[in-house]
Amino acid sequence: MELALIGLAKSGKTTVFNALTGGKAQTSAFAGGKLEPNIAVVKVPDPRVDKLAEIYQPKKVTHATVKYVDVAGMAREEDSPEKGVPEALLQYVSRADALIAVIRGFEDAIHGLPKISHDVETVHLELVFSDLAKVENRLNKLEKTLPKLSGREKEVQHFEFEVLRKIQPLLQENKPIRAAGLSHEEEKAIRGFQFLTAKPIMYLLNVGESELARGDELVRQLNVTGITDQPRTTTAWLAGELEMEIAQLEGEDRAAFLRDYKIERPAAERIIALSYELLGYISFLPVGPVEVRAWTTPAGTQAPQAAGTIHSDFERGFIRAEVVPYDELIRQGGSFANAKKHGLCRLEGKNYVVHDGDVINFLFSV
Ligand SMILES: Nc1nc2c(ncn2[C@@H]2O[C@H](COP(=O)(O)OP(=O)(O)O)[C@@H](O)[C@H]2O)c(=O)[nH]1
Numbered sequence: 001m002e003l004a005l006i007g008l009a010k011s012g013k014t015t016v017f018n019a020l021t022g023g024k025a026q027t028s029a030f031a032g033g034k035l036e037p038n039i040a041v042v043k044v045p046d047p048r049v050d051k052l053a054e055i056y057q058p059k060k061v062t063h064a065t066v067k068y069v070d071v072a073g074m075a076r077e078e079d080s081p082e083k084g085v086p087e088a089l090l091q092y093v094s095r096a097d098a099l100i101a102v103i104r105g106f107e108d109a110i111h112g113l114p115k116i117s118h119d120v121e122t123v124h125l126e127l128v129f130s131d132l133a134k135v136e137n138r139l140n141k142l143e144k145t146l147p148k149l150s151g152r153e154k155e156v157q158h159f160e161f162e163v164l165r166k167i168q169p170l171l172q173e174n175k176p177i178r179a180a181g182l183s184h185e186e187e188k189a190i191r192g193f194q195f196l197t198a199k200p201i202m203y204l205l206n207v208g209e210s211e212l213a214r215g216d217e218l219v220r221q222l223n224v225t226g227i228t229d230q231p232r233t234t235t236a237w238l239a240g241e242l243e244m245e246i247a248q249l250e251g252e253d254r255a256a257f258l259r260d261y262k263i264e265r266p267a268a269e270r271i272i273a274l275s276y277e278l279l280g281y282i283s284f285l286p287v288g289p290v291e292v293r294a295w296t297t298p299a300g301t302q303a304p305q306a307a308g309t310i311h312s313d314f315e316r317g318f319i320r321a322e323v324v325p326y327d328e329l330i331r332q333g334g335s336f337a338n339a340k341k342h343g344l345c346r347l348e349g350k351n352y353v354v355h356d357g358d359v360i361n362f363l364f365s366v
């Protein structure tokens with residue numbers, strides 16, 4: 001899972017990046033961020049993996065991972081004639097599975113009081129403009145080339161043309177592509193463009209330490225003109241600088257800090273969990289003496305495709321899956337054999353939809 005931190009300059013993206021990754025990337029109080037992104041890969045905390053590792057004592061324990069990318073401020077100057085996300089940043093943002101838009105919720109010496117709803121709107125519009133420019137470019141090209149094509153190629157590109165024509169008016173009304181209700185086929189036809197407003201997005205309000213008690217109240221200000229009501233859109237808040245400090249601590253120091261500030265769960269954990277929810281991702285957990293591991297897959301994935309995320313042979317030669325839900329397995333002392341003996345291990349075929357927390361053994365032949 002790859003998440004891109006975006007937002008206006010000085011909204012605290014790099015601070016949040018550090019909070020989420022335990023990193024020490026340079027933050028800056030002055031204008032002009034560097035263009036190279038900060039990138040870090042972090043383990044997805046999952047107590048189930050830890051517990052299974054304790055039981056199985058495997059040679060290797062592998063948690064799922066999240067890759068965070070922090071790019072420099074995306075908005076142009078307010079009076080710039082150019083709109084949309086600058087080209088140099090687009091390549092990093094386009095690859096992400098979801099976007100985290102950091103919104104400034106603290107007072108700043110240069111920009112003054114937070115302008116929460118204004119900033120949400122600005123970020124949203126930059127994303128819309130960026131997509132709209134791509135759509136219109138492509139439509140212009142297709143208008144010229146389509147008449148010259150024939151057969152299968154024409155069919156494919158004509159379908160793409162139709163989908164682009166469908167999303168164009170939506171973008172012109174400042175709505176995200178997520179709101180288009182595209183079919184699977186339609187989504188596939190335009191997937192290659194990696195449109196920004198087609199990606200799930202989290203608006204993350206970064207508040208100052210003094211606002212710690214008011215976070216839930218302030219987060220409501222994110223919702224203007226229905227932007228955060230759109231499909232696959234979520235909101236959250238954190239105290240970035242404080243969470244950055246927490247991320248640098250370990251053990252009892254960390255626990256004490258969290259207690260002092262009455263923070264139940266560090267943002268680093270909270271935001272990952274929320275991202276899984278936003279993306280509709282689940283984890284399944286193959287176990288054994290060699291490796292205990294968490295694999296991430298979209299909800300709704302069927303057993304052979306889930307097997308295929310581990311190895312393409314598993315998918316090609318898929319026979320069955322032996323499945324014990326995690327909680328069930330723990331009630332059996334973690335023993336797959338015990339679960340089998342008590343009839344708690346299900347044999348599932350190729351249409352089985354994998355659930356979060358399924359402990360799975362794939363049977364296959366190649
Ligand atoms: N008071 C306060 N200041 C913050 C917070 N987060 C970031 N800042 C400050 O805002 C400035 C810009 O932060 P930075 O993370 O570099 O923003 P970026 O340009 O979006 O990457 C720095 O001076 C930070 O110290 C916060 O939660 N509270």
Ligand SMILES: [Mg+2]
Pocket residue numbers: 013014015027028033071072073
């Ligand atoms: Mg930065």
